[in-house]
Structure formats: C-alpha cells, structure tokens
Amino acid sequence: MNETLKVIAKRYACRDYKSEMPSDEILQAIAEAGIQAPSGMNRQDWRVIVVKDKELMKDMESEGMSYLASLEGKSAYNRIMDRGGRLFYGAPCMIVVPIDQKQFSSAVLDCGIVCQNIALAATSLGLGNVICGLTGTAFASGLRAEEFSKRLGFPEGYAYGGSILLGYANTVKEPHTPDMDKISFVE
Numbered sequence: 384m385n386e387t388l389k390v391i392a393k394r395y396a397c398r399d400y401k402s403e404m405p406s407d408e409i410l411q412a413i414a415e416a417g418i419q420a421p422s423g424m425n426r427q428d429w430r431v432i433v434v435k436d437k438e439l440m441k442d443m444e445s446e447g448m449s450y451l452a453s454l455e456g457k458s459a460y461n462r463i464m465d466r467g468g469r470l471f472y473g474a475p476c477m478i479v480v481p482i483d484q485k486q487f488s489s490a491v492l493d494c495g496i497v498c499q500n501i502a503l504a505a506t507s508l509g510l511g512n513v514i515c516g517l518t519g520t521a522f523a524s525g526l527r528a529e530e531f532s533k534r535l536g537f538p539e540g541y542a543y544g545g546s547i548l549l550g551y552a553n554t555v556k557e558p559h560t561p562d563m564d565k566i567s568f569v570e
C-alpha cells in the first residue's frame with residue numbers, strides 16, 4: 384500500500400478527544416487540503432472555517448443538544464447520550480464548511496468532498512477527526528442559525544453544509560472493516 388492508501392485505511396470516526404489544541408500550522412495545512420478539493424464546474428461554492436472559539440463550540444453544542452431533545456423521535460438524542468452526552472466529543476476545534484444556498488444540490492456533494500479531504504489530511508497529520516453532520520442541529524431550529532452564521536463569519540447567502548471535529552484522540556479506535564461485497568466488477 385502506498386502512503387495515500389494507508390491514510391485512507393487508517394481513518395476512523397474519533398469520538399473522544401484530548402483538550403490539547405493542534406497548532407495553527409497543522410490546522411492551516413488541513414484547511415488547505417480542504418480547499419484543494421474538486422468541485423462541480425470548479426465553483427468552489429464553499430468556505431473552510433477553522434473554529435478554535437471554545438465558547439462558540441459550546442453554544443452550538445448546547446443548541447444542537449436542545450434541538451435533538453425537542454424532537455419527537457429520540458434516537459439521535461439517545462445515541463449521543465449513550466456516547467457521553469457530548470455532540471462534539473470534547474474536540475478542541477472543528478472546521479465548518481458553509482455552502483452557497485443558491486447552488487445547494489451540487490454544493491452538498493462538493494462540501495462532502497471538502498470534508499473528506501480534511502478528514503484524510505487530519506489523519507495523515509496524526510489528528511483524530513470525525514465528519515459531524517449533527518453540527519447542523521445547531522442551525523436546525525432556526526432560533527440561533529443567524530447568530531451562529533454571523534459568529535462563524537458565513538458569507539452572505541451561505542448556510543451550514545458540513546463540519547469536521549478535530550483534535551488529538553483520547554481513545555484510538557480501529558477503522559471499520561470494509562465490506563468487500565460492496566465492490567463488483569462488470570466486464
């Protein structure tokens with residue numbers, strides 16, 4: 384296996400972080416991997432926002448948990464509670480990727496590719512990471528979406544697209560075993 388394939392095979396969803404903040408140099412390198420992602424028609428309708436603001440993360444986390452608790456279906460809420468009740472698992476920082484609302488359909492896929500570039504770059508640099516779709520719950524009730532968009536510095540017309548939690552792993556997990564049955568060749 385070459386280095387790229389090794390990093391892909393090593394990545395796993397990290398759900399327990401140390402409080403230590405990665406250096407700006409590392410975070411910058413990871414963010415740069417994000418903006419090197421391909422995008423439909425090279426539109427690059429995203430931003431890569433590195434969030435080190437603990438208060439902001441705490442506020443988004445508690446808004447997200449309140450939103451999940453308010454839902455009739457409690458499966459997501461219960462899953463997070465079973466994992467320790469922390470939407471962000473103690474991660475010291477995260478990257479939020481807002482996307483242009485006008486291009487939403489293609490931007491969602493583009494955003495996913497940015498997130499995966501970030502996840503793989505973080506893995507290659509020794510950081511735990513997990514793509515965290517549930518960060519969207521902080522925006523979901525609409526009550527604080529505008530406030531969070533402003534504090535995160537979303538450009539006009541951009542909305543939350545995706546996020547990745549980052550930090551040094553407190554608990555290291557084995558990557559999941561890939562299901563080889565998912566692969567087929569047509570010849």
Ligand SMILES: Cc1cc2nc3c(=O)[nH]c(=O)nc-3n(C[C@H](O)[C@H](O)[C@H](O)COP(=O)(O)O)c2cc1C
Nearest residue numbers: 394395396397398513514515516517518557558559
């Ligand atoms: C689009 C997307 C959203 C995700 N959102 C969350 C999330 O909100 N919280 C979480 O703990 N994991 C989240 N994950 C991580 C997945 O649960 C995880 O990738 C999956 O269980 C496979 O495990 P692995 O990443 O260790 O291979 C998300 C993954 C993707 C791709």
